[in-house]
Amino acid sequence: MRVEHLARAAVLLGLAACANVQAPPGGPEDKQAPRLLATRPDTMASLQGWTGPVVFVFDEELAEQGVEDAVSLSPVRGRVAVDKEGDQIVIRSRAGWERGQIYQAEVAAGIKDRFGNARTEPIRLVFSTGPAIPDTRASGAVVERITGNPGQQTRVDAVRLRDSLTYTTRTDSVGRFEFRQVPEGEYRVIAYRDANRNGRPDPFEARDTARLTFATGQAPTARLATLLPDTTPPVVRSATITQGWVEVRTDDYLDPEQPLSAAQVAVIGPDSVPVAIAEVRVGAPPAPRDTTDAVDADSAAPAGAAGTTRQPPRADSAGAAAAPPRGPLPAQALFVRPSSPLQPDTVYVVRVTAVRNINGLVGSGQARLRTPEAAPAPAPRVGTDSAAAGSGTPARPGTARPAPADPAPAPGRPRASLPARGALVPARD
Known part of the structure; x- marks a missing residue:
């Protein structure tokens, strides 16, 4: 009987083990x-007394990471709770939904599923708790002022001036942003890097502002360049010679669009003699053009030659339309071109007056400049002078007269060692 029980237990254990075996994963x-499958409430709906949450329903479960940062709600009144519940994003207003408002919930591009597949387009849901939803629109672009790069995923707030009603959005991968269905009025638009994710611009965050009018039938635009705030004027740090220009370094980035004149810079030499200035500019001077080695393959070929059909350069029209325009970039250096070369190995004083940084603050200063020593004269080429000496024909520049070769020894006779050229050889008797 005991053997029978043991056998039955073994069979049950085997069946249990078989039940735990899973088939290999399949499918594409x-x-x-x-x-996105659905939203609650419907977009563009007009609702009285809405009390439920805002819900975005997707066709698959979402990843946990990045959901909360991707969601924004406007206008904001109190705290907002964002939860990811399987295949849904649920947004709850702690203070409830106020009457007479136009609400906008936005899910930025970049949210992912469990396999890492990310959305490339944002989602907007607009609904009203009273007023009609207006057909307003405003757009713009954000760049980083120092680098000129697009301000990706930058927060942009539109604050109505008369009552501080605030709507928010984010820039896309090329720095573009857009507001739609926002109540009419005068707005102050603020673009800023929300580094601490508190939903408001702080004094330590790079930002820029503009003023736009939201009105039906209009589509205003703005270009904003985010920049860290500054409260001090530029200070001159040093002066050096760079390719014949005087490079004046400052501790701030200078405004490249400010008007500059030669009267704003003085280069004072020995005995307090000023040097005439030909040009002053922010940033490095243009590189000299070297056309000696440049060859135009099309122009070098005769017209009508096979394979030399001249084609106009193709512009990346898609990229040009998407990327924000770039202006001149700021630099921490002022470049000064003297009217004549400075004396070598000489001490000068460089004074700068009323130069403006990119925050609009004006400063002056001076620095000591010591020019480098004169370059030594190049050594003559071998053979240009000595080879021509003693001959009636001058040597061609850059060539050397070949030395006469030693005669080959006669066959069968050992070759005697020859004295060095120019050595004295004793006479034979």
Whole structure:
């Protein structure tokens, strides 16, 4: 009987083990980003007394990371709770939904599913708790002032001047932003890097502002360049010679669009003699053009030759349309071109007056400049002078007269060692 019980227990254990074996995963690999299936409430709906949360429903479960940072709600009244519940994003206003408002909930591009597939387009949901939803629109671009690069994922707030009603959005991968269905009025638009993610611009965050009018039938635009705030004027640090220009370094980035004149810079030499100035500019001077080795393959070929059909350069029209325009970039150096070369190995004093940094603050200063020593004269080429000496024909520049070769020894006779050229050889008797 005991043997029978043991055998039955073994069979049950075997069946349990078989039940735990899972089939290998099958089916196609998921390479699709999550798709939006529905929203609650419906977009552009007009609701009285709405009390439920705002819900975005997707076709698959979302990843946890990045959901909360991707969601924004406007206008903001109190705290907002954002939760990811399986395939849904749920937004709750702690203070409830006020009557007479136009609400906008936005999910920025970049949210992912569990397999890492990310959405490339944002989602906007607009609904009203009273007033009609206006057909307003405003757009713009954000760049980083120092580098000129697009301000990606920069927070942009539109604050109505008369009552501080605030709507918010984010820039896309090329720094573009857009507001739509925002109540009419005069707005102050603020672009800033929300480094601490508190939903407001702080004194230590790079930002820029503009003023736009939101009105039906109009589509204003703005270009903003984010920049860290500064409260001090530029200070001159040093002066050196760079390719014949006087490079004056400062501790701030200078405004490249400020008007500059030769009267704003003085280069004082020995005995207090000023040097005439030909040009002053922010940033490095243009590089000298070297056309000696440049060859135009098309122009070098005769017209009509096979394979030399001349084509106009193709512009990246898609990129030009998407990327924000770039202006001149700031630099921490002022470049000064003297009217004549400075004396070598000489001490000068460089004075700068009323130069403006990119924050609009004006400063002056001076620095000591010592020019480098004169370069030594180049050594003559071998053979240009000595080879021509003693001959009636001058040597061609850059060539040397070949030395006469030693005669080959006769066959069968050992070659005697020859004295060095120019050595004295004793006479034979």
